[in-house]
Amino acid sequence: MKQPLTNADEPLWGRTLRRIRQIWPIGEHAALKDAVAPELPEANWQRLRDKIDACLEGRGGEVSARARAAELGEAYLVLNAEGRHNFLELLAREYDVDNAAVEATISRRSRSTDDDERRQLNLELRNLLEPPRSKLLRQFNDLEEGVKFLVDLRAELIPWAQGDKTLHALDQDVHRLLASWFDVGFLNLRRITWKTSAALLEKLTESEAVHEIRSWQDLKNRLGEDRRCYAYFHPRMPEEPLIFVEVALINGIAKTIHELLDEKAPMGNPRQADTAIFYSISNCQAGLAGVSFGNFLIKRVAADLSAKLPNLKTFATLSPVPGFLGWLNAHLDELELSEHEQTAIQMLKETGSPKSTFRKLLHNKVSEADSDISNILQPILKRLCARYLLQARRGDKAYDRVAHFHFSNGAQIEQINWAADLSAKGIEQSAGLMVNYLYKLSDIEKNHERYTGQGKITASPTVRKLAKL
């Protein structure tokens, strides 16, 4: 029912583009949007091909071609899901690399004996290996929100591309283009505060993937004076956060998420804090999957905080262990357990599936802090978690994706915390445990090289000892 309306404050280029299309008429193609059915049946494909060809040939000059591509993009926007799928199919199938041309050039190259000629042929080959559709993808940049358009197109494409090799190849083209457009050097790092636009804060709230933002009051608490929130933005998507991180400025390393999210806790003085805890990092654009800037975000925020608040000495995370219980369930039989542990696990099994048991036990634990069962479970689960983090692998990488992310960044495991996230998700994924990864400035590079080069994980003596016990 909502009608999108012209924004009076739209940027010059937007207005200009629309106007261009009015005053530089681009002929018979203009009404494409009305000429194709929403589900884009094959009967309509020829119309599309004509238009795409006109774009790729630059018919009528590059300005016209871009305006025409923008029209194609607008036509895409009014298609339904089936129509979009068909559109992408067409692009993927008919505008792929021309293998005959590639082979002809390879054959010329193989006969060439001249260095310069070969260099020239390399260049030609490289151009031929870029599918023609890539040019159209770039031309979409002239849509009013062209960059966002392509990001959203990919968000829809990714699930379709799973198991469909043709669409997967198209997705690789889009990914390659977005990776170049979203080079971290082009991004702006901005601090988010309670003074930020409500529309933008609403987007953060919807994107928060680690610890759900429950209300505007919760959000306000996370933007208080003893907190920091930073996000990356692309200059062409100034209202769209790409990724954001939430930081608490406190004294000493935080052990539970609850103390950080407590809206009634007194406001601390950030100038007196000695520790910055990164407790949540979330991507906001599904279409940028595989384009990574999380590592830049953490380190740049740490650098910025350290410059502004020289009192800060420690940079660490308070992170979930999302794969722990899933892995434990799957590998329980393979684990070498002490007799004591076996008894405990058995006990859990008898009271039901580990998941529900943990949950009940942990909830009990909260009410009766010194419950016997908690006393038994705590050391066992922390030890299992330590072993999981240090030993469980997928190929060379740590099995846990959060752990892998921080190890790749050069962080080390500092501490495993009991009853640290008692939310439903926290208990179901990691038995309520959370981990502090420490970013120790002098060791970052060394840790990174050990991990990426030799697959070795750095951990504090306590955690190492825990895993060995």
Place this chain on the structure above:
Amino acid sequence: MKQPLTNADEPLWGRTLRRIRQIWPIGEHAALKDAVAPELPEANWQRLRDKIDACLEGRGGEVSARARAAELGEAYLVLNAEGRHNFLELLAREYDVDNAAVEATISRRSRSTDDDERRQLNLELRNLLEPPRSKLLRQFNDLEEGVKFLVDLRAELIPWAQGDKTLHALDQDVHRLLASWFDVGFLNLRRITWKTSAALLEKLTESEAVHEIRSWQDLKNRLGEDRRCYAYFHPRMPEEPLIFVEVALINGIAKTIHELLDEKAPMGNPRQADTAIFYSISNCQAGLAGVSFGNFLIKRVAADLSAKLPNLKTFATLSPVPGFLGWLNAHLDELELSEHEQTAIQMLKETGSPKSTFRKLLHNKVSEADSDISNILQPILKRLCARYLLQARRGDKAYDRVAHFHFSNGAQIEQINWAADLSAKGIEQSAGLMVNYLYKLSDIEKNHERYTGQGKITASPTVRKLAKL
């Protein structure tokens, strides 16, 4: 003597980057700037290779690699010209495409019979054909002014690459990267007025390549209420115009540049103007040679003006004919001339070389408006100029580069004007003639296709008749 100083208002990313390098120490490499001699003798190359390798391998993680690349960039900045040449040589020679790897992949591809595998090999081949140095070029983006850095690097590289095939290949890489970064969809179109920063206006003044800006008063006149000036900017170079155009809003098509540059002429009312004359368009960044946005600039400015000032009906240029007299001198003997023309040209030759003669004659013409010689010369030169514009070619293109630019954009020749630019340059290049190219909205696409497809030039009946006479 000038020491570059920290700007207190520098953007967040800049300060952050510098800080990153302080707090995420990148080890033994840090002092590169001091470790290499300004002229970068080969004895220093190994040091560079180590650093470049570290960047390309992403040693210590991508954040460290970028910081290291930024250091390389800073080291480059303190080299002298010889040192920079050596640096670029190293990049060009040692970080080129790995032909052995390319051939191995080609060979695997030739043996493959599976479509999916071949698609995968195409991708690998494409990646192998991108020289490794391209990655370093992209990493320079993390320098404080990384985009400008690369633009300036290329401005220096272009002359060195002429006649040096190795450096030329490097230049092609830089060009390809800049063409992607400066996609017109990323650029901001901004109006320049007398309220614009003096620093930016100073840059325009230095870049004006068509009609020199003689003083701040001259500049102010060109930014008056009956004028418009627009420039394109890259979001990462907000203080650096890329290209700008100067427009006069008047009634009827301007016939001479002098009426437009007259500082004493009364101010017109832009809301009552019916004609926009584009009288100057200049590139500001030598390093962006071959990355073209002039066609976009003209059409977007026309669109913007037309939206804001609905009274405007005619969009035309007042353009120089820079190649005319050079071509005339070279081709005089081949031209089919009437007896009358032969006598006139003969007369010119007798009084000396055509150049100096024209100059003298034209200067006379100004003082004695009805001088006999002017009466004789005017029709002859205008006819020769019409023939030059319509018939002289370089391959398929119009010989005159300004004419070629406007024909490619879909403009048509409207009028040739006598005594239109009596500056030294104007007389020496084009005997004081100037041309109006008309941008007739309804014909733009058709004209463009005729010219680029069939090499046909569109001209007004008057000019066509002139050329035939």
Place this chain on the structure above:
Amino acid sequence: MKQPLTNADEPLWGRTLRRIRQIWPIGEHAALKDAVAPELPEANWQRLRDKIDACLEGRGGEVSARARAAELGEAYLVLNAEGRHNFLELLAREYDVDNAAVEATISRRSRSTDDDERRQLNLELRNLLEPPRSKLLRQFNDLEEGVKFLVDLRAELIPWAQGDKTLHALDQDVHRLLASWFDVGFLNLRRITWKTSAALLEKLTESEAVHEIRSWQDLKNRLGEDRRCYAYFHPRMPEEPLIFVEVALINGIAKTIHELLDEKAPMGNPRQADTAIFYSISNCQAGLAGVSFGNFLIKRVAADLSAKLPNLKTFATLSPVPGFLGWLNAHLDELELSEHEQTAIQMLKETGSPKSTFRKLLHNKVSEADSDISNILQPILKRLCARYLLQARRGDKAYDRVAHFHFSNGAQIEQINWAADLSAKGIEQSAGLMVNYLYKLSDIEKNHERYTGQGKITASPTVRKLAKL
């Protein structure tokens, strides 16, 4: 518990001022904040007097005096309510007009026979009649948030000044100063949207006095594309709205508030709307009581809307009638009622107090749209309301304060709506009735003059007829 912290983005003047106090030391007075007790007992007054005297004399130069006044202001801020009351008492009692000096000047004036001398004495007299404390009030402007400081001081002073003539005189001084500082010519009119800062939107929510904003979702609905919200701001209080108005852009005049606040209603297209309904106007600063800009706000917003949305033809309000039932209760006996009305009212009385009866009846009305009682009550209450609006007075003014506001602005009564506001407040104050006041552009001045000059109210024929029945 919250500690106010230095904002890194604070404006230059703020940082500068604080720094001034650091580097231009202002001697023994500096520690005033620590030297007085929070409740400011009379034993502390002498310290204050010394400081105030130093400010008024401009001791150490005007810059120092201002810095000292700022310190006084800061000392004021840390006092408790009793302390502030004492501070204001001191100002009110001891820094009032010097009547002896006034009388001396009056006496010199009475003896003077020279026009020029008398003009000079007038000036002196005028200066003497401005109490010395006014200078200090102005000097507070150098506090970091000096304007807001004075506004908040007055918000606290107003209730204390009721019934205390000394404090009332002080309040008059503060009011006079604020009226000059908040001259409408200095204010900025800004549109509020969902893109506005959350902090600012939160302030609007807290200030909305007519129809409570129930949630962020409710607020978002009020800022949709078919709504407009505008607020006035002072340049020195850019984050503090002074007054705001909410407008709905619809077709035809709205009859109930419920249709406007319905979050599920479809979004309309503002470019097609023919009517702007001003449905809420609220002041945000208690300290600006008596400084009026509501009339400016309505007319400027109407002008701005009319410029941007030329389709709009009708500007009207949907307003509460806050005084209706209170007045009815008090004046029931004096009203001349028809037999029919007497029976109805009697019926109401028998079922309980009018208030609770109305409420019950109206609630019934909603569920049983054609209930007999509603059929009986509707015409009676609308007629009584029409009589109330047209006839009930406080002196020359309409008795109802909302009605008076709109009549003063030149609006006329257009329509009285049944079941228009069924909130608890709506029913208790006005039996659920709401009124449309029409701002008919061509009649505004005439209506204003009729009302302010002759006390005459303009109403539509329907309403006039209703009142007469």
Place this chain on the structure above:
Amino acid sequence: MKQPLTNADEPLWGRTLRRIRQIWPIGEHAALKDAVAPELPEANWQRLRDKIDACLEGRGGEVSARARAAELGEAYLVLNAEGRHNFLELLAREYDVDNAAVEATISRRSRSTDDDERRQLNLELRNLLEPPRSKLLRQFNDLEEGVKFLVDLRAELIPWAQGDKTLHALDQDVHRLLASWFDVGFLNLRRITWKTSAALLEKLTESEAVHEIRSWQDLKNRLGEDRRCYAYFHPRMPEEPLIFVEVALINGIAKTIHELLDEKAPMGNPRQADTAIFYSISNCQAGLAGVSFGNFLIKRVAADLSAKLPNLKTFATLSPVPGFLGWLNAHLDELELSEHEQTAIQMLKETGSPKSTFRKLLHNKVSEADSDISNILQPILKRLCARYLLQARRGDKAYDRVAHFHFSNGAQIEQINWAADLSAKGIEQSAGLMVNYLYKLSDIEKNHERYTGQGKITASPTVRKLAKL
């Protein structure tokens, strides 16, 4: 010939106001601008009186009254000088204080015995003593550039008011209003750099009253990295500097203006500078004469510099001595001179008038650094200058207006410099001498009190000794 045009970027309030006048028609008065002759003969005055009366009565409501006042202001703008003079005469003569009403209230006051009544009468009296025209002056604030309008009106009024007591009284009203509007607490302090708008820099250039800015190159030099320039702005005149100061950041106290204005001098590093020299301070708005912010400007800039560049230890001026030679000429006979001095002065007199002699001698001095005459003159003139600064008075104040300004601010004389300003003006006013006034933070208040309280001037021992010799 220049037609002022609507600025597309004008602020909301401006557009709105104009629109208000379109849609809230204010009747027969609208065409005032066309109804009065440019010289405003008395025959036209009645038309004006009607309009002014409508404004003062608030006819049609306050919004209409303001719109009407804005029209009056626009009518004023199209009058010629004679017309404006007549307009101001009318305001001054006919809208002055109503003395009869004043006397009636005085008489009621004298009969009153009640404190509260007397307080009320004081208030009434105060209101009566404010001339009615003041209200109109305030209403002009609704003109598009209302504040600037009043500033410019006063710039024209000031010379007319000299010797005309009626206009002088009007000027006092305008001054009082502007002093309140331009309270320093409302002003914004902004740094001016080479990145500032050319239009604004052009205004600075035109206003520089101490050391003429000779070219854009000279200006650029004064805005280099080792310089600072700050100006005050009013929020309603954001493009109009009110006053600005130029500062050089150097090592050691500057002795001549030439070293500071030398465009070829190497750029210093401001972070290493230990001294800030304030070498020029100029007012930009003639209409703000008598509204002083120079003292605030110097001290706030010093505070800001000191916060940003902690290396700065000394804040001093390099100032002209504009009254020196004028005073010397006038008082030569009264001075007690040593025999040696008498001979020297005599020698000067014989070679012509002191002025031309000094000039010649000083110019000689430059070419022959050790010329005998220079050797003779230097100590004599410096001594006379020291005596002038320390002893010459106008009433309680220092005779030299620059000296008085700095003494009032709490500065002290540090040093008198020979051959410090060899421009024509420098030689003619002060024999090329310049003075350093030192702002010693710890002594500012004490010095100010000594000077304003007891008329005592603080000087360095060197200068004191010089004066005594």
